[in-house]
Amino acid sequence: MDPSSSSTTFILRPFKLSDADDILEYTGDDQVTKFLFMETMTTRDEALTYIKHVCMPLSWHMSICVNNCSIGFVSTYGHEGHKANIGYCVARKYWGQGIATGALKMAVKMVLKDFPEIVRLQAYTDVENIGSQRVLEKAGFKKEGLLRKNTLIKGSVVDDFIYSFLSTDVIEAVNH
Numbered sequence: 001m002d003p004s005s006s007s008t009t010f011i012l013r014p015f016k017l018s019d020a021d022d023i024l025e026y027t028g029d030d031q032v033t034k035f036l037f038m039e040t041m042t043t044r045d046e047a048l049t050y051i052k053h054v055c056m057p058l059s060w061h062m063s064i065c066v067n068n069c070s071i072g073f074v075s076t077y078g079h080e081g082h083k084a085n086i087g088y089c090v091a092r093k094y095w096g097q098g099i100a101t102g103a104l105k106m107a108v109k110m111v112l113k114d115f116p117e118i119v120r121l122q123a124y125t126d127v128e129n130i131g132s133q134r135v136l137e138k139a140g141f142k143k144e145g146l147l148r149k150n151t152l153i154k155g156s157v158v159d160d161f162i163y164s165f166l167s168t169d170v171i172e173a174v175n176h
């Protein structure tokens with residue numbers, strides 16, 4: 001895999017059951033899960049179930065790893081032939097190091113190679129999730145618009161921005 005675009009070196013690899021403790025570290029953090037569909041996890045068993053029933057069955061779900069420890073994920077979901085959604089998260093202690101941006105750029109390259117039928121990757125982000133919007137913009141995604149009251153998340157219906165990356169768009173260099 002390509003080296004990362006951040007100062008911290010990371011790789012993307014599929015999840016393993018042995019990632020459960022690492023996953024619990026970030027999925028157990030309310031600040032990490034705030035804008036995600038998942039509830040904050042509290043036990044290792046929940047993390048194991050998540051790996052078995054969410055990570056492994058998803059067609060493209062990669063662990064972002066530093067020194068072989070999982071510190072986040074980047075994954076596609078809702079594949080519909082020519083398009084798929086993409087999402088990501090990074091453990092709080094690694095925020096602000098360019099990891100999400102680098103991982104997203106890497107993921108786009110890999111997904112478009114692994115699924116040649118995909119011409120559009122799209123991402124929804126809560127209008128209040130400024131960090132995620134910046135990650136998408138830095139990775140070359142185009143903001144397409146505001147989707148009012150689009151997502152029910154943790155009991156609230158929120159506005160989203162929708163972003164897309166087309167297979168014909170230019171993926172900027174992974175290193176910077």
Ligand SMILES: CC(C)(COP(=O)(O)OP(=O)(O)OC[C@H]1O[C@@H](n2cnc3c(N)ncnc32)[C@H](O)[C@@H]1OP(=O)(O)O)[C@@H](O)C(=O)NCCC(=O)NCCS
Pocket residue numbers: 031032033034035036087088089090091094095096097098099100101102124125126129130131132134135138
């Ligand atoms: C959003 C998230 C993925 C950003 O991860 P990250 O590794 O810190 O992002 P990067 O370091 O690549 O930052 C990219 C840019 O976003 C900016 N940024 C990151 N978080 C920010 C925040 N909370 N507010 C404002 N800007 C922010 C960075 O400063 C950087 O911009 P710059 O290079 O111009 O300074 C991370 O905070 C996270 O995992 N949040 C919880 C899960 C989540 O919201 N996932 C997305 C769901 S749509």
